[in-house]
Amino acid sequence: MATYRLKIVGVHYAVNPDTALHAEETELMHQRTAQRLQELDEERPRVILMSEPTNPADVRAVMARVRGERIGYVDKTQLDIVHALLEMNAGCPLMACIDEVEARKHGWFFVTLNTSEEVSIAPSQKSEEGWEKWVCNLPTIAPDEAHFARIEAEAVLEELLSKENAVQTCIDDITYYMNLWLRSALHDLSNEARLMREHYIMRLKEMTLQIKVLVSELEKQRTAICGQRRSNLRTGKWWKELVQSAEMQHLWNTWMARIGNNPEQCMSDLDTLLRTLPFDLYAYIDDKKLFFSRLHYSQVPRAKYWQIVSLMLLRERSLMKKTKEPISPTTPITGEAEEKFEVVIPEELQTPEAKKMLAKLQKKGMLDADLQPVGLSNAKKGVLAWELCDHLRIKHCWKLMGILWKCNGDTLRKAREKGIMTDTVIEFTKKIKAIIY
DSSP: OEEEEEEEEOHHHHSOTTSOTTSOOOHHHHHHHHHHHHHHHHHOOEEEEEEOTTOSSOTTOEEEEETTEEEEEEOGGGHHHHHHHHHHTTTOOEEEEEEEEEOSTTOEEEEEEEESSOOOOOOOOOTTTTTTTOOOOSOOOOOOHHHHHHHHHHHHHHHHHTSTTHHHHHHHHHHHHHHHHHHHTTTOOSHHHHHHHHHHHHHHHTSOGGGHHHHHHHHHHHHHTTSHHHHHHIIIIIHHHHHTSHHHHHHHHHHHHHHTSOHHHHHHHHHHHHHTOSTTGGGGTTOHHHHHHHHHHTTOOHHHHHHHHHHHHHHHHHHHHHHBOOOOTTSOOOSSOOBOOOOOOOGGGOSHHHHHHHHHHHHTTSBOTTSOBOSOOHHHHHHHHHHHHHHTTOSSHHHHHHHHHTSOHHHHHHHHHHHTTSHHHHHHHHHHHHHHO
């Protein structure tokens, strides 16, 4: 008989399902999380663990369910163990008992399950698994200083950590180069970086307490690598710096010379390659936070990671060029040149029922011919988006409507929450419901 103890995280998002992954949090959300965890602690219901290969962030995710509801996920550091247990159970769900509950905001709980024998834990997914057939022969952005610093740190740490009594003799050097690695690997979402992080954690844990702070920093980075703050930094400051970097300009010049400065050919070639990405990554191409998160959890090899980053950079630059419509000599100048974009209608809004609803809203003057809101504040746009998606039973409301209306879905959600109790928005909500229902 063998007993396994697994940590279940993500309860906060399970009990606040209407909240976007990277949205601003409220005290009410924290109260819901703590209350649900307290209920679990008091009731101690059965917990069912099962794979969720369609998870948009992690294809290896294992969800935890309680009484017909998703309550969280097995911590990603224990996925090798739980996948081995699932495999031993012929892929069937596992039943576990709640062992300990941490009832607070962003809390978690532990479950235990028993098996007749210990499982042999298979090694993590190989770096090339799922990626060996994806080939990119387009230019790649040149390595930056962080890339070289990471390689330097890895080389020195390999030597230092292999020494006997390394902590006693090399504590200062280990601390320096480990901090250098932490800084330089901050946006390296490759499988090699993930495995190296795990290697350092395991190796340093074997040492004395003097090195404990480094283990803590490595574990913190592992936990937060695709978290809210890190994702905001990655798709904000880091991404903008990459787009404006000298390396990016060199990549763009190389690319333009290769395609003969043909914008249409540029988008066609990029789109063809991006569509062939494994793990359905293309579906998240317009949401950088989700795209990079899923890219990390699909364990992309480092070389291919930077090829994909380069493709995304070229795509963004191409879109920036495309949206600026040049003013011809015969075009009357009425101010600044308008930005043009092609309306992308998500599949969920192309069903007969959805088309019927959209036609009603167009007839009432809420939407124009391109399905864009007409004269509505952000709060009213948020109400319109929510009521439409709720009626059509569409998940990921804010992401989907953000794609359709070319705006930030979080902005719509926040505007709706802020204005939902005002008289004008209440009246507008009634008006929308009368049209839709």
